[in-house]
Amino acid sequence: MRLIVDRSTRHRGIAVKDHGHPFLKSAGLAVAGMCAGMVTEYLLDPERGKARRARMKDKTAHAAHEMNGGLSGMSRDMTNRGRGMAMAARYRLMGRSADDSVLHDRVRSELGRHVSHPHAVQVRVDGGTVTLVGDMLADEEKAARHAVKRIPGVKKVDAQWTVHEEPGDVPTLQGKGRSKHSPANS
Structure with a gap:
């Protein structure tokens, strides 16, 4: 097993971090490329890709709608709470008479x-x-x-x-x- 050591080197006046063997960098890029290819193949599949893309579009629209509804509900809640606090203060001050x-x-x-x-x-x-x-x-x-x-x-x-x-x-x-x-x- 190889220990990865963080070594700083100077290259044209800029500090560059070297995180170990170049093979690990290329292996990480290969894994990322494989993942991107798998997602692309999953979505662009000639038989079921269209349905998958439509489902992803629907789920994204649903999530955006839910977030919008939650934010508008939270906005209404904060407005009502502020109005309630103002009325409570008014009641405490003006209600004395x-x-x-x-x-x-x-x-x-x-x-x-x-x-x-x-x-x-x-x-x-x-x-x-x-x-x-x-x-x-x-x-x-x-x-x-x-x-x-x-x-x-x-x-x-x-x-x-x-x-x-x-x-x-x-x-x-x-x-x-x-x-x-x-x-x-x-």
């Missing part, structure tokens, strides 16, 4: 995301102060209170609800309830 009816709807919506029985909680809003009355399960109470506090426009949360460890005999907490859609459960 919401009137009580809008704030009431925001609180009801947020409770629906964090509580399995949102109908068991009554919401009253007065000047940005949110009063929550009703029945609540203990494992949902902390997340619901935190979610309501984070709503833009809420100045204070007065949770007067009754916390229950389990539904027991509380009529408003009976049944399966809604599935919660909080980020922790998604």
Whole structure:
């Protein structure tokens, strides 16, 4: 077995890399030539070459179409994400001065995301102060209170609800309830 050593030589002032025996260079060129010939013969075969070329053309067109569709979908996705971030920032900044009816709807919506029985909680809003009355399960109470506090426009949360460890005999907490859609459960 022969060890190939990288030797630099000077030829007319230019550094030339010599990677071993000249036979290896010619063998590499021969293999590359054979591969090119095989591909040419495969595609130019008189019997099946036309079908092979058509299939290659179709696969290339399909790949280009898929790439174009993926890029346009990614472009749409990035546009929508940017628009969503801008609207979230606007909501956080401008939503702080919401009137009580809008704030009431925001609180009801947020409770629906964090509580399995949102109908068991009554919401009253007065000047940005949110009063929550009703029945609540203990494992949902902390997340619901935190979610309501984070709503833009809420100045204070007065949770007067009754916390229950389990539904027991509380009529408003009976049944399966809604599935919660909080980020922790998604």
